[in-house]
Amino acid sequence: MDDRLISPPLSQLQKLRQPLTAGERAVFQLFHRYLSKDWEIYLQPHLNGLRPDFVLLNPHGGIAVFEVKDWDLRAMRYFTKPGRYGPELWAERHGEEFSIQNQNPIPKVNLYKKEIFDLYCPRLQERAGWAAITAGVIFPFANTGDVKRLLSSFQQAQDRDEFEKYQPITGMDEISSGNLEAVFPESKRTGSRLMTADHASDLRGWLVEPDFSSTQRTPLVLDRNQLSLAESRTESGYRRIKGPAGSGKSLVLAARAARLANEGKCVLVATFNITLWHYLRDLIVRGLDAPEKFRNVRFTHFHLWCKHVCHDAGWDKEYENLWSNDPRGQRDALNYALPLLAEKAVALADFERHDAILVDEGQDYLPMWWNVLRKACKPGGEMLLVADATQDVYGTASSWTDEAMKGAGFGGRWAQLATSYRLPPEALRLARTFAETFLPKDAIDLPEAEQGSLDLYPCRLRWVQCSPDTASTVCSNEIQSLMRQTGKRLANADITLLTGDMTSGVDVVTRLEEEYKIYTVNTFGSDHRRRKMGFYMGDAKIKATTLHSFKGWESRLLVIYVPHAAHAQSLALVYAGLTRLKRSQEGSWLTVVSSAPELHEFGRSFPDYADGAAAIVT
Template sequence: MNFKTGMISLESSPSGSSAAGGQRRIISPSRDDLSTLRQPLTQGERKVLEVFDAALDPAWEIYIQPHLNGLRPDFVLMNPHVGIAVFEVKDWDLDAMHYFVTDHRPPELQGRKDGKTFSLQGQNPITKVNYYRDAIYKLYCPRLKQNAGFAAITAGVIFPFANTQRVRDLFSAFITCDEQDRLARYQPITGIAELAAGQIAKIFPESTRQSSNVMREEFAADLRGWLVEPDFSATQRRPLEMDANQRMLAEDRTTSGYRRIKGPAGSGKSLVLASRAAKLANEGKSVLVATYNITLWHYLRDLVVRALSDPRGYRNIVFVNFHSWCKQVCMDVGWSDRYDDLWKSGGAGTVLDTELPQLVASASGMDDAPRYDAILVDEGQDYRPLWWNTLRRFLKPGGEMLLVADATQDVYGTAGAWTDDTMSGAGFRGAWAQLDVSYRLPPAALPLVRDFVTRYLPKKGAELPALAQGALDLSPAQLRWVQCGSDEAIRTCVFELQRMMQQTGSTDLANADITFLASDVVTGNNVVAALQDCEIASVATFAHDKQERRREKMAFYMGDARIKATTVHSFKGWETPLLVIHIDATAGAQSLALIYVGLTRLKRRASGSCLTVVCSNTELVDFGRTWPDFVSG
């Protein structure tokens, strides 16, 4: 299904296509990107891909290691008029060890080598591919006809370097259809001979069909959103792109070594910081990249990886949020008891704001205290001057410090502490370096964001994102505002997330690109639970227990194959092309700053992006009415 709103349509072909029979075939990721996959193709998988591309009708789409809601089959093939196939490929040398299946029930695949026996059931390709087939039928193509629709899906296994009969003999306990059974064509098992001869009719018997009574284009569209490569994965393979101003700031240092950069959301502040960190690490310098937001350092780490000329330089960089770093310093210098005593004597706010930074500052003279050639701080408006000055004590002589900030994103009320006198005492001289142009936001969203800042945020320190001069509006965006009551917020958020899923697949955007930003943990948990009831998995940060929530934040990663769900606080600094934001009824100064942060997380894409706001705040109705697609519940 391709869902349209207003005058904007997100129609395009998924990236990665190759010529076949004079017609273009969809391959995702594209052939040009295969050498840069995080999990490179094995030799056998490359052979299989060559046969698929050479022998299949061009209408068959090929998805390589697709992000299938957390599942990762080797290949999924799809023809909107014929059917679907999922394949597991195993490069196993069956002579490398003794493979066998136990006699007990259920049977278990095991291996024996050097006198040791171990389970291989988790790698069993027969059970895995059948599980994938079942998931596609029940969850990801729910409109396939019951029972008859199961015949639209092939579950195949290929052993590129083993004899077919030997494979069938080994896995006989797991094969439900005899080789002569008519249903065996839906569960093909093949090996070296068929692959070497390119016998596609044996490798994938259903590929010879020209049509099917149970498969239609709309069913294929249901599945595509789970198959196309997410924006994050594709972006991660590309080097960082910077304008001349950003590049100068990333490559040069000031005479004093101290630099501060300000700019609106999406202007490239984190980009400059990551590029600078990579350059110093490439030179063998020790670098501390410090954040306040626990999840943000994952994003910075991914940027740095793209900028490193030598992957070994990664070992020179420490990514950490400030308070975790404080605890680690106490452990390093043997002050674990003093650290524990802080929490016994004071409240959490006092400890985190002042007592812990003061304790760590006094540890800077200890022999075991860490030292860095460079200390780089992102989202500096969230830092207190005391924290910054504590970090300064751990800088090596002649080292450098970088602070990047945007007072418009002052969600903790700390930006006001950075007065001119405070800045002078923090080592800074001269004016801020300025970044003005927003490269993140789609052009259509910029006027709305600027209007929000002008209407609702303090004038002092506000950074208005600007469009680059001469820039063309080549990044369409669907901008939707849904006004509803608080009692309808959960249901509306789930509906809008499912609605957005209907727009993926036919574009080069995936369901894994969708991010939901909740106004609070309770709302987030309710939305995630409702999605789970619909068999939609998500990676979320809403655990009730604070320790468990911290663990969730540490594991939050845009490369995860599931839908993302977190709070606006935890998504500061990040970006995504598909975004649903919930705004509750609160309208305080910090709540308004949070809304600005949420609105500016939208990332432009040439193929389009989508932002939906679900708002229960009646004070924002007039602003919502200015949006291209306004809906009142």
């Protein structure tokens, strides 16, 4: 059994930040002794801020998540009581009754299972894949019958026998007798049509630090200005950094997060789009002293953070009641009602706060959201906001007035980054021209070329103007053209397609897959949120996503489709896309396919210009 993957390793279990309880030690011994070595054991895994007691993973058998409660049901009276939204868990001590619904293990494991399925194993089958995950509850010091009677009202009534197979509830009887089959009925499974090594890999990256490529293992390289910002804090703890695309804003944020994590600080990194997590995670890991320090960093986007805050307060029903089918009501809930509910939850005395909260792409946040997040920071902690108003793709940057900034805790000037280290020189020139031509003069922050550097970064810049009805054909042809040009110098997996909306993206990837058998990893479709969590640049397929979702990322091989550019946000989105090109001494390629008449003349300034009719010819 010594060759089993256990995380943290056996030698480190006595050094855990949160020591194992007696019950957790007993459960671990059961799993370690009786599970086959194909099952990996993760104790108190980070799981991006959620903290289940155990996660078990078998690439061929499935996934299991367990919540362990050391409760002695004889120490005080435990009972259920009707609540506003159904039964609630209560206790009585010394004649005083009090709610312990926020400690109820059934909602906890249900949340763990749902988020493993929704966010961290996005390639599991949409419906059937639910059965690949066991969510169990264990009371090592309570009689099994008593535990089941206490918790039975929180389980689903229909198909109870089948349901209990995937949500077992057990107690001291099974632990003391070593009855693994009762504790974990699916433990004997050696094969599954639902579970694969790819699914295990998706989840494993959130359970332990993955083995990054040599590039990702390279320490972060910062210039003098970036290093100064990353290694210091202001007297107040509040800092705001602005800079154009490619100037290293995310790099500074990641380096600061790594430094704080190395010091043992609890760091919350907040973004607006989910896909940015993967990029920031890769950067932060490169700045850590040791992989286990990654446990100190949690990633979230604002609305997911609000959801978790409400759950921690036991306000799941209040959260669910915010939503309506009216799109306008949904927007109001996201922008105002949900933040207000989260703000009330944060005010609870036992809310766990962070040593530092770092917000990337801050121009996408409303000042109200920032002010709610501030209340989750410990007194004397740090708050960092990095932003680029030029990439105002949601129309929120204008909310950050001078008065709003003062109300957000900031004083003095912005810290400024100016030099772009991402863009090849010729692409940088075109991006500056685009911003000067189409974006509001009072909002643009233009990238500057690195002084004294030689042009060692060749790039090909191509523009194809076409009609909307030929766009999918043109885009697929341009992608195939890139595949032919890259040869042995670049892999096809480096090609990334960015589209202005999901509809046009679906058209292109469908054509690629059905007509040319060129498969993609993409974020299009009704399950796009799940797909975003499965969007990794390390995937062997061609990448395809929206311009919104790729903001903050970078790639050497880009094909961008612009369906329209009639208003300020769509123009800012085009600018954001143009600045995603990553320079390389091996060369970079950017092709823009546009059916926006407003951009036709700008497109003619590209070194390689073609009209749609010529581009359709393969």
